[in-house]
Amino acid sequence: GDSVTQMEGPVTLSEEAFLTINCTYTATGYPSLFWYVQYPGEGLQLLLKATKADDKGSNKGFEATYRKETTSFHLEKGSVQVSDSAVYFCVRARDSWGKLQFGAGTQVVVTP
Amino acid sequence: DGGITQSPKYLFRKEGQNVTLSCEQNLNHDAMYWYRQDPGQGLRLIYYSQIVNDFQKGDIAEGYSVSREKKESFPLTVTSAQKNPTAFYLCASIGDRDPSGYTFGSGTRLTVV
Numbered sequence: 001g002d003s004v005t006q007m008e009g010p011v012t013l014s015e016e017a018f019l020t021i022n023c024t025y026t027a028t029g030y031p032s033l034f035w036y037v038q039y040p041g042e043g044l045q046l047l048l049k050a051t052k053a054d055d056k057g058s059n060k061g062f063e064a065t066y067r068k069e070t071t072s073f074h075l076e077k078g079s080v081q082v083s084d085s086a087v088y089f090c091v092r093a094r095d096s097w098g099k100l101q102f103g104a105g106t107q108v109v110v111t112p
Numbered sequence: 113d114g115g116i117t118q119s120p121k122y123l124f125r126k127e128g129q130n131v132t133l134s135c136e137q138n139l140n141h142d143a144m145y146w147y148r149q150d151p152g153q154g155l156r157l158i159y160y161s162q163i164v165n166d167f168q169k170g171d172i173a174e175g176y177s178v179s180r181e182k183k184e185s186f187p188l189t190v191t192s193a194q195k196n197p198t199a200f201y202l203c204a205s206i207g208d209r210d211p212s213g214y215t216f217g218s219g220t221r222l223t224v225v
């Protein structure tokens with residue numbers, strides 16, 4: 001069946017390091033793709049999105065490009081901060097009714 | 113401020129008991145969702161409701177029940193038939209079908225003791 005696969009964590013980085021979290025998906029067609037972030041003890045927040053191939057989503061210094069050739073949506077940030085410590089979920093839209101499919105999540109830990 | 117309120121934040125249940133998790137939103141959103149989160153796994157859809165008095169099973173509905181009597185409220189009951197209920201439960205809503213408009217509650221952590 002359709003799936004979303006992202007790299008396992010935890011990913012531990014020093015402050016100001018470069019962050020990449022890989023995400024690939026399998027699906028029929030070209031679903032909208034999202035990155036959600038979950039800070040400790042909280043619900044999820046939308047970080048960025050891309051609704052069609054070659055779209056680049058960006059927010060708070062994070063970027064991800066929708067690559068249909070490789071069915072990927074990798075998340076990147078050039079210089080992470082301690083406040084970026086969180087769990088990041090790669091997500092695809094399952095249908096036009098708002099249902100989502102989540103990757104397993106990648107925990108990111110940024111140390112001073 | 114508009115948002116989703118889930119209560120309680122922590123809930124303990126004895127084996128064989130039913131418990132109900134509350135989810136209330138004041139965003140005037142039509143659609144509401146319940147997801148379950150387990151360590152090392154993504155969120156999985158339990159139930160969803162697109163409109164008042166109507167709801168649909170998600171991927172893991174067995175052992176759960178819901179109601180949608182009011183637009184603002186979508187309570188989830190974890191029944192004794194749920195074999196492994198210990199998890200983090202998240203409620204969400206959207207105003208239309210645009211998934212980027214999701215608003216999540218802060219979750220309820222249920223533990224079976």
